[in-house]
Amino acid sequence: MDYYSRRDFLKTAAAGSTLALGSGLSGSVFAEKKSEKQAQYGLVTYQWAKDWDLPTLLKNCETANVLGVEVRTTHAHGVERTLTADQRKEVAKRFADSPVTLVGIGSNERYDSPDPIVLKKAIADTKDFIKLSHDVGGTGVKVKPDSFHVGVPENVTIEQIGKSLNELGEFGAGFGQQIRLEVHGKCAHLPTIRKILDVAVHPNVAICWNCNKQDLEGAGLAANFAMVKDRLGATTHIHDLIHNPYPHKAFFELMAGANYTGWLMLEEGKQPETDTVAALAEQRKVFDKMWAQAQDS
DSSP states (O other): OOSOOHHHHHHHGGGGOOOOTTTSSOOOGGGOOSSSSOOEEEEEOSSTTTTOOHHHHHHHHHHHTOOEEEEETTSTTOOOTTOOHHHHHHHHHHHHTSSOEEEEEEEEEEOOOSOHHHHHHHHHHHHHHHHHHHHHTOOEEEEEOOOOOTTSOHHHHHHHHHHHHHHHHHHHHTTTOEEEEEOOGGGOSHHHHHHHHHHOOOTTEEEEOOOOGGGGSTTOHHHHHHHHGGGBOSEEEEOOTTTOOSOHHHHHHHHHHTTOOSEEEEOOSSOOSSOHHHHHHHHHHHHHHHHHHHHHO
């Protein structure tokens, strides 16, 4: 399996083990920049941070030197559409006063439903998330495609999803917010995503690669990546770099070859057995090494 084992980490971590806790700077010797713009490591507050309120989230991410977050709706940090104007200003100020960047909002909105009322609500709710992200200082909103339905031809659903994304891309552009389509659900096969993108032609619509098992199907990872790399967005979801068997090393080489300068963000369902902040700091150090290796390959 092409993944970075804990044994590999322990053999090499000593060379870069000084972590600049709380400094906002990477203490790893592996973090040498190859260009002015560099892909950055961040956290999706999916499971590892779902129970942290906003001050705790900012403090823990700063301690772990993970300086970007995609905040999930419904989680304890409370960055929600129900926030008042003053509360939104307070959230924006907290991030402005912190080294941690609010990369965007992780919504759960999707555009596959054959029920026009459900679809209309999903689009309206997404527009509310776009406004929220703008108000609190984010740069985009993550959305989903998401499924196919009995009795509805797949091409009809694909067309509907794509047209919905075009509407949202246009709306989001007015607020400086990218629409980030997570490669997710029954639409997670990259040929399906490509078909959606061929309909969703608005330049403000991009994909959030999600490191799914479907990425390895068909002609394989490299071919699937090539199919959609022209539409990569500012956020990419990755997994546990030590324990998850996804071929992150090969994927990082593809991303480095594409000169990716967005956020590579941990989204992991299984929570650490030990201290989460320490585990997050460990992941950051592994990321620094793996990304540097990918740039050298």
